[in-house]
Amino acid sequence: MGQTIAEKIFAAHLRDTPALGSMVLDIDVVMCHEITTPIAIMDLMEKGMDRVFNPSKIKAVIDHVTPAKDSKTAMQAKIMRDWARRHDIKDFFDVGRNGVCHALFPEKGFIRPGNTVIMGDSHTCTHGAFGAFAAGVGTTDLEVGILKGVCAFRKPETMKIEITGTLPKGVYAKDVILNIIKQLTVNGATDKVMEFCGPVVEAMNMSSRMTLCNMAVEAGATSGICLPDRTTAEYLWPFIQGDYASLEAATEAFRKWHSDTDAVYAGTLTIDVSTLKPQVTHGYKPDQVKDINEMAGTKIDQVYIGSCTNGRIEDIRAAASILKGRAIANSVRGILTPATPAIYSQALDEGLIKVFMDAGFCVLNPTCGACLGMSSGVLAEGEACASTTNRNFNGRMGKGGMVHLMSPLSAAAAAVTGEITDPAQFLN
Amino acid sequence: MKQFGGSAFFIDRSDINTDEIIPAKYLTEITKRALQPHLLEDLILDGKEFDSKAPDFQAAEVLVTRSNFGCGSSREHAVWALEVNGINVVIGESFARIFRQNMFNCGILAIELAKADIDQLFKLTKNGGAVKIAVDLQQDTVTAEGGQGGSVECAFTMNAFDKELVAAGGWLAYADQKY
Numbered sequence: 197m198g199q200t201i202a203e204k205i206f207a208a209h210l211r212d213t214p215a216l217g218s219m220v221l222d223i224d225v226v227m228c229h230e231i232t233t234p235i236a237i238m239d240l241m242e243k244g245m246d247r248v249f250n251p252s253k254i255k256a257v258i259d260h261v262t263p264a265k266d267s268k269t270a271m272q273a274k275i276m277r278d279w280a281r282r283h284d285i286k287d288f289f290d291v292g293r294n295g296v297c298h299a300l301f302p303e304k305g306f307i308r309p310g311n312t313v314i315m316g317d318s319h320t321c322t323h324g325a326f327g328a329f330a331a332g333v334g335t336t337d338l339e340v341g342i343l344k345g346v347c348a349f350r351k352p353e354t355m356k357i358e359i360t361g362t363l364p365k366g367v368y369a370k371d372v373i374l375n376i377i378k379q380l381t382v383n384g385a386t387d388k389v390m391e392f393c394g395p396v397v398e399a400m401n402m403s404s405r406m407t408l409c410n411m412a413v414e415a416g417a418t419s420g421i422c423l424p425d426r427t428t429a430e431y432l433w434p435f436i437q438g439d440y441a442s443l444e445a446a447t448e449a450f451r452k453w454h455s456d457t458d459a460v461y462a463g464t465l466t467i468d469v470s471t472l473k474p475q476v477t478h479g480y481k482p483d484q485v486k487d488i489n490e491m492a493g494t495k496i497d498q499v500y501i502g503s504c505t506n507g508r509i510e511d512i513r514a515a516a517s518i519l520k521g522r523a524i525a526n527s528v529r530g531i532l533t534p535a536t537p538a539i540y541s542q543a544l545d546e547g548l549i550k551v552f553m554d555a556g557f558c559v560l561n562p563t564c565g566a567c568l569g570m571s572s573g574v575l576a577e578g579e580a581c582a583s584t585t586n587r588n589f590n591g592r593m594g595k596g597g598m599v600h601l602m603s604p605l606s607a608a609a610a611a612v613t614g615e616i617t618d619p620a621q622f623l624n
Numbered sequence: 625m626k627q628f629g630g631s632a633f634f635i636d637r638s639d640i641n642t643d644e645i646i647p648a649k650y651l652t653e654i655t656k657r658a659l660q661p662h663l664l665e666d667l668i669l670d671g672k673e674f675d676s677k678a679p680d681f682q683a684a685e686v687l688v689t690r691s692n693f694g695c696g697s698s699r700e701h702a703v704w705a706l707e708v709n710g711i712n713v714v715i716g717e718s719f720a721r722i723f724r725q726n727m728f729n730c731g732i733l734a735i736e737l738a739k740a741d742i743d744q745l746f747k748l749t750k751n752g753g754a755v756k757i758a759v760d761l762q763q764d765t766v767t768a769e770g771g772q773g774g775s776v777e778c779a780f781t782m783n784a785f786d787k788e789l790v791a792a793g794g795w796l797a798y799a800d801q802k803y
Contacts (some may be wrong), residue, residue: 211803218785220803231651232699238654245800261652268652275654318698318722334700334726340799348725348785348795382639383692387721416695418721481639568648568697589643589696591666 198456200354201421202389205329205453209312211346220348221329224311226341228256229297232316234275236339248283249345255306256280257289257297260564265571295536295562298322298410298504302402303536305435309424309450314338314347319504319586320419321412325405326432327424327453329389332413352418353462354389354455359396361470366623368514369404370506370584370603372396373411374475376467378485386416388462391455396469397422402431403510410505411586414482424450476616477601480590488606491616496600497579499524499611500593502533502560503567506584506604509539509546515608516548518622519555525614530557531573537562555611569593582610625791628713628733629758630685632768634749637669640689641696642723644668646705648697656704663705686713686757688745694723694734703730713759715766717742728786731794733759735766741778748776761787 199207212220226249233256240246248254256276264270273290280288289300298319307313309327313320316338323330333347341347357376390412397405405422412420422428429436429446440446473487501507501515512534524530532552534540540562543549549559566573567585575581575597584607588599600616609619644667646659653659664681667674675681687706693716694702703726706714712732719727719734727734737745748755748771755770764782769775792798 214802215784215788217783234654235656235700239796243796266652268654272652272654316698316700318696320698332698332722334698334703334722334729336700336726336729336795340795343796344799344803346799346803350783382695383718383720386692386718416692416720568643570648570651587643587696589641590668591647592643595647595666 197460198458200391200455200459200461201327201423201453202329202352202354202391202419203459205310205312206352208310214348217351218348219351220346221312223314223341223345223347224253225306225313226254226338226345227297227301227313227315227320228254228276228338229260229315229317230258230272230276231260232335232338234272236316236335236342237275237279240339240343245343248285248342251283251285253345254285254342255287255301256285257294257300258291259294259297259300261571262294262563263291293537295539296504296507296564298406299507299535299539302326302406303538305432308432308436309428310453314341318413319410321417322406322410322504324409324412324419324421325402326428327422327450329419329421331419349418350387352389353387354391355385356461356464357390357392358394358464358466359392359469360394360466361396361468363396363469364472366605366619367469367472367474368603368605369400369407371472371475372467372469373408374477374485374601375472376465377411377415377483379465379467380415382414382481382483383416385412388417390415390417390420392420392422398425401510402427403508407505411482414586423454474603474606474619476606477588480588482586482588482601488602488616488618491600492618494600494616495580496528496582496610496615498529498531498573498575498581499607500531500566500573500581500583500585501604501607502531502535503564503585504535505586507533507535507539509542511584511604512539512543512548515604516551518605518608518612518619520551522555522612524556524611527614528611530555530611531560531566532557533560533563533565533572535562566593582607582616625761628761630756631683632686632688632755632757633681633684634746635669635687635689636746638690639692639695640667642694642699642702643696645694645702646699651699651701656708659701659705660708663709685710686715687711688742689714689716690742691717693719695720698722700726703727703732707732713757715745715757728789729795731790731792733790735759735780735782737766737778737780744776744778761790
């Protein structure tokens with residue numbers, strides 16, 4: 197019987213089968229940030245277990261609130277910083293070099309096809325875009341990952357998400373994944389891996405694939421995953437050129453992780469995107485999704501472009517295509533947070549930051565910030581935000597605030613008009 | 625093995641996410657105890673703010689809810705916020721994966737029951753009155769008594785590995801000994 201990519205990765209990393217249906221895996225990359233890691237560090241210190249299984253397999257960043265906003269966040273950062281020094285964790289990214297973890301770590305080439313990846317962050321599923329099994333975990337799982345390099349999972353069932361047709365102009369990966377979550381609902385993929393495949397995914401760049409995989413957890417999935425191909429190899433080439441004779445050789449080698457044609461799936465969802473409209477959320481759950489024209493005219497107080505979902509250079513370019521030569525509405529506060537320093541720098545080189553600033557946007561340093569209402573753009577009660585982030589939960593961006601999730605293009609359109617707007621009217 | 629059960633509190637809603645269980649603004653705390661006053665403080669039920677300071681909620685040791693409890697963020701703070709409030713059992717139709725694992729990783733219980741069984745438990749509370757729930761990990765049953773409805777016993781299935789984690793007192797203790 198054939199295997200899915202997730203089953204192949206599990207088989208290649210199996211350390212133990214502690215009970216029927218449960219598998220303990222060796223973990224290739226343990227990623228850490230300052231919100232969920234300090235308590236793990238302090239617990240290990242208290243128990244006299246302040247060790248790391250392999251400092252080169254641990255990647256750490258301060259990203260959620262940075263630079264520190266108060267004494268408490270300063271202490272979280274300090275605990276991380278001291279720990280990274282104490283254990284000689286070389287891949288530690290602090291102020292000036294830090295960015296949103298799920299944008300920064302891929303950019304550094306840390307995630308490779310076939311890897312197992314954990315982090316104390318639910319959007320770790322983003323890294324599945326590289327053909328890795330990447331799962332968000334809690335602090336105890338992270339603690340054991342740091343100490344032992346293992347993590348336990350149930351045997352993975354895979355749901356095949358086949359994306360066909362051609363994306364219409366102005367419709368992006370974000371619209372596709374919002375529509376998929378609408379169809380599956382917020383727990384439609386619980387305990388499953390969502391394998392994104394089909395011609396639309398094959399044609400997507402890594403940035404779009406990361407957007408797809410990023411929101412798999414919003415349907416309850418353990419991870420999203422894409423099959424690694426030439427696009428993956430091209431993205432990783434600066435980091436893997438010593439390992440393979442050519443791009444073709446790398447692409448060929450990645451094929452070993454492809455799901456077999458006779459692999460067994462726990463369900464298939466096929467979505468033809470040819471007639472898909474830009475999507476937007478209403479309400480407090482990410483499966484509450486409508487075509488954007490159904491929500492047109494909804495007043496917006498803030499526009500937020502950034503996050504691990506849509507803070508990459510391609511997202512900034514898409515938004516800038518609307519903002520160029522236009523001013524945002526007087527009633528709107530526009531916030532751009534490029535997800536990493538490299539993205540910020542690239543946007544500067546391309547003149548995009550000036551486009552945003554000329555339009556009236558505030559441009560922030562890379563951080564998770566307002567996405568989860570921790571800093572840098574928290575909403576007041578009764579306010580609404582057009583946001584490129586991934587969660588619209590009640591209170592997520594500030595108590596009593598409403599978050600409408602959408603693509604960067606749609607967010608830029610909302611910034612210009614001050615209300616939810618179909619971006620089609622701004623496209624040539 | 626540790627005994628689980630006690631006074632039950634019922635929350636009749638699905639998809640309660642971890643941002644609602646403990647809002648992100650409290651994630652800057654570096655002790656579990658500091659989370660204690662903030663459990664479910666932003667929860668909205670039927671359009672109304674949940675009273676997280678109500679005496680019957682403060683006395684709760686078991687939480688009974690509907691489906692997909694604990695969805696969203698991976699924050700184990702959600703589990704700790706329950707723990708430091710004396711709640712060591714959550715019973716629902718289903719849980720989000722990370723939350724469920726975090727519960728067992730801390731050596732406490734996320735018990736899944738069939739929808740019909742959850743309905744039965746909710747029926748006990750229909751006319752008010754306190755409900756107590758006892759968990760039997762040998763027989764894999766929960767027994768609820770009180771309210772106006774007498775007694776209800778429901779069987780559950782618990783993943784064998786999760787049960788071992790509870791016996792070991794959590795994943796760190798288990799993993800430290802075994803790997």
